[in-house]
Amino acid sequence: MVALADIFKARDTIEGVVIRTPMVPSPFLSELAGTDFLLKLETIQPIGAFKLRGAANAVFSLPDSVKGVTCCSTGNHGRGVAYAARARGIRAIVCMSSLVPQTKIDGIRALGAQVRIAGASQDDALAESLRLCETEGLTEISPFDDPLVIAGQGTIGLEAMEDRPDLDTVLVPLSGGGLAGGIAAAVKAVNPKTRVIGITMDRGAAMHESIAAGHPVEVAEVASLADSLGGGIGLDNRLSFALCRDLLDDTILVTEEEIYRAMQTLYYEDRIVTEGASAVGVAALQSGKLGKVSGPVAAIISGRNVDMSVFTRIVNGQDVTLGETTIRGQTYGKGETRGA
Numbered sequence: 001m002v003a004l005a006d007i008f009k010a011r012d013t014i015e016g017v018v019i020r021t022p023m024v025p026s027p028f029l030s031e032l033a034g035t036d037f038l039l040k041l042e043t044i045q046p047i048g049a050f051k052l053r054g055a056a057n058a059v060f061s062l063p064d065s066v067k068g069v070t071c072c073s074t075g076n077h078g079r080g081v082a083y084a085a086r087a088r089g090i091r092a093i094v095c096m097s098s099l100v101p102q103t104k105i106d107g108i109r110a111l112g113a114q115v116r117i118a119g120a121s122q123d124d125a126l127a128e129s130l131r132l133c134e135t136e137g138l139t140e141i142s143p144f145d146d147p148l149v150i151a152g153q154g155t156i157g158l159e160a161m162e163d164r165p166d167l168d169t170v171l172v173p174l175s176g177g178g179l180a181g182g183i184a185a186a187v188k189a190v191n192p193k194t195r196v197i198g199i200t201m202d203r204g205a206a207m208h209e210s211i212a213a214g215h216p217v218e219v220a221e222v223a224s225l226a227d228s229l230g231g232g233i234g235l236d237n238r239l240s241f242a243l244c245r246d247l248l249d250d251t252i253l254v255t256e257e258e259i260y261r262a263m264q265t266l267y268y269e270d271r272i273v274t275e276g277a278s279a280v281g282v283a284a285l286q287s288g289k290l291g292k293v294s295g296p297v298a299a300i301i302s303g304r305n306v307d308m309s310v311f312t313r314i315v316n317g318q319d320v321t322l323g324e325t326t327i328r329g330q331t332y333g334k335g336e337t338r339g340a
């Protein structure tokens with residue numbers, strides 16, 4: 001499916017576009033874990049998230065005859081495709097529904113892509129993206145269910161194992177499973193004993209439910225602090241489902257309150273700004289759901305593209321309302337802040 005050789009090849013392909021990120025110890029979380037707890041900082045990628053790796057591998061693997069690329073993501077995948085296409089000097093059209101907020105549209109445009117507004121749902125945007133493939137000869141790039149995208153995300157696993165071959169556990173935010181599948185393919189090929197655990201929010205956990213059911217299932221989408229983890233895995237999933245089913249040692253679900261707390265912790269203890277999706281590994285440790293670990297742990301801190309009005313509310317311990325849900329504020333401090 002996706003072999004170690006594909007991931008090494010991806011590394012060569014994306015070199016110079018993607019940053020080889022550092023894995024830094026968190027003194028506070030290491031004390032809590034009773035072992036080295038390391039943060040792999042994908043937040044410092046030029047688009048603020050790891051998705052540039054997969055997008056760059058897909059974009060730079062296309063033949064010279066390529067006419068351009070398209071996708072329908074409003075989030076980090078759209079940013080990754082836009083950035084990679086500009087780096088290669090080809091056209092990118094990112095399709096979005098009319099419900100997408102102007103800030104997201106502006107963000108994608110600032111990275112050099114064209115934005116096409118189509119319909120009033122994600123499905124309409126995807127249909128437009130596929131239509132552009134037919135009519136304008138563009139190539140669609142999937143956010144997670146594509147072998148080149150998965151191999152690109154897998155380069156994170158290679159780097160982590162090179163830096164710390166003694167890793168006992170790798171904690172990976174889980175949505176469509178391109179990230180977790182790619183990392184697991186790399187990590188397990190290097191050391192089958194290193195555990196790879198997928199972590200996601202407890203509501204709308206598509207991959208977790210699908211693994212439990214034995215086949216891809218649809219889940220209702222609910223607003224979450226981990227908005228980058230929302231969405232399904234596709235009922236016709238070709239690759240990422242089987243990879244996650246076969247290679248992940250476990251999946252863990254965390255609550256909105258636990259994600260809120262973990263975002264505060266990363267900010268106050270490690271001075272790192274993260275989006276909710278990034279903080280789920282830390283939430284698994286802090287909530288006790290990870291359980292006992294017998295050696296060094298790496299958490300993939302997958303991105304920092306958080307709505308800053310939400311982030312500052314969390315830092316200040318205020319309530320956050322998302323759709324129908326309100327997450328009660330919690331003040332951070334009192335014996336929990338070190339090195340201030």
Ligand SMILES: *Cc1c(COP(=O)(O)O)cnc(C)c1O
Pocket residue numbers: 049050051075076077143144173174175176177178179180228229275277278302303304
């Ligand atoms: C997309 C994304 C994920 C999840 O990656 P999948 O390949 O869909 O599982 C995690 N964190 C961030 C910040 C993301 O943008």
